[in-house]
């Protein structure tokens with residue numbers, strides 16, 4: 001499928017959900033449905049848990065402090081942010097940045113995230129943090145044990161890693177995030 005066709009399909013997917021109220025997060029004060037952004041034909045897809053305050057205000061994923069760190073680590077690993085596609089398991093900000101509830105993650109990923117993955121068909125998915133990993137997989141998972149280990153999500157290679165917000169709180173772990181992103185890069189075709 002061409003990049004243009006993927007772009008059109010993503011726009012078509014997003015259009016009916018710009019004011020989505022299909023799960024509780026749609027009626028709890030969110031401003032924007034943060035669909036995600038980046039290359040529609042990305043070889044690497046990065047998935048966090050949910051938009052935060054900055055992302056909700058601007059309607060873009062990973063643009064706050066965590067996003068700046070993520071962009072820096074991508075650059076260090078020779079990956080341009082505009083070449084990847086960045087999104088979250090749920091597209092609306094949970095109140096007070098709480099974790100998404102299982103029903104919210106399930107509803108949103110079935111409506112949007114799984115279809116985004118089907119359209120983009122990345123070589124590698126990187127989830128950021130335990131909540132994103134569990135949200136994508138739909139069952140409990142230990143990020144401390146799974147991070148950096150290539151596994152599978154459906155037919156796509158999955159390399160879980162830590163969330164940049166965790167790295168901001170634990171700067172000594174920065175090299176781990178870098179190594180995991182670098183490993184993801186090494187699997188791109």
Ligand code: SF4
Nearest residue numbers: 020023026091092108
């Ligand atoms: S989180 Fe997803 S399913 Fe829930 S209201 Fe937002 S876009 Fe809709």
